[in-house]
Amino acid sequence: MADLNGRRTSRGGERAQIMLVAAFVLAVTFIALAVMLNSVIYTENLATRGEDAHGSEAIAYRADMAAGTERLIEHVNENQTGESYDDHVANLTTSIAAMDNGTAPIVATGGTRTKVSVMSVTRGTRIGQFNTARNFTDVGATTDWELANSIEGTRAFRINITDSSQLVEEDLISFLGGGIDPFTVRVDDGTDDWAVRIYEDDTTDNVIVDVEGAGECEVGENPEIDLTAGTINGEPCGPLSFGDGVSTPYSLRYEQADQIQGNFSLVVDSTSFTSSHYSADEDTPFADDQAIYAATIRVLHESADHVYATDAEAIPGENDA
Incomplete structure (x- = not known):
């Protein structure tokens, strides 16, 4: 690199x-x-x-x-x-x-x-973090933060979980509030939003990829999740249809980013983001807006x-x- x-x-x-x-x-x-x-x-x-x-x-x-x-x-x-x-x-x-x-x-x-x-x-921004022993907070340890906005498309959005024991256990989540919220990826166009929550089954220690309103997929420990391809460890996850129901342009954000450990990468069709969330160190979140999105x-x-x-x-x- x-x-x-x-x-x-x-x-x-x-x-x-x-x-x-x-x-x-x-x-x-x-x-x-x-x-x-x-x-x-x-x-x-x-x-x-x-x-x-x-x-x-x-x-x-x-x-x-x-x-x-x-x-x-x-x-x-x-x-x-x-x-x-x-x-x-x-x-x-x-x-x-x-x-x-x-x-x-x-x-x-x-x-x-x-x-x-x-x-x-088409110009775009390549975003990622390659330190496998870090959570997904921004460089200032902010847990809820926006990766980019004014996005017209997202590709190759891959999350590699390296220690699934760091995920919130399902029995600690309160779906009505008052509990611990799990790591969430949210796509929002200002009117509609799409979200996927990732947490751990407290009984089996499997990882649950829960798409709000669409269903969930359960896999073993430390999976590789391709959000835009809709696969987990290379296998299709039916409910995982990235940004379904959301119009462009949209924003992309992490919530409870301290509740996951691993690395991630993606490329967005946008050059609009808050630079203070990133650094030039690839062990922390970085954003390269000199990237090519498509040709x-x-x-x-x-x-x-x-x-x-x-x-x-x-x-x-x-x-x-």
């Missing part, structure tokens, strides 16, 4: 920068190789079919380019923290061009010309008997809300 402060010493910083660039080039190379392999498979499997096959091949190529772009967005956000937003966009654009240059010659062997270019990029690419797939040109939106975790 790159230094969030973006500080560099003259020689140590140069070495770190070289290593970072090398890692980035390798990542682009691996993505291009994966896309090329898929393209070869598509070409070989579809070359002997009718004209409908060309449409299938073009659609598959579009999906491949969008998936590759999503991986590049994640790489830029996670490995080039501390750089400006313009730098992020430039790095993404250069990387997509490299991916395009790597795949086009392979696809051309089947008589197809391809081109991928960046049409637009729109133009994909061209053309041969002697078809021309397929369309835009594709690349949002890492596209199935997220």
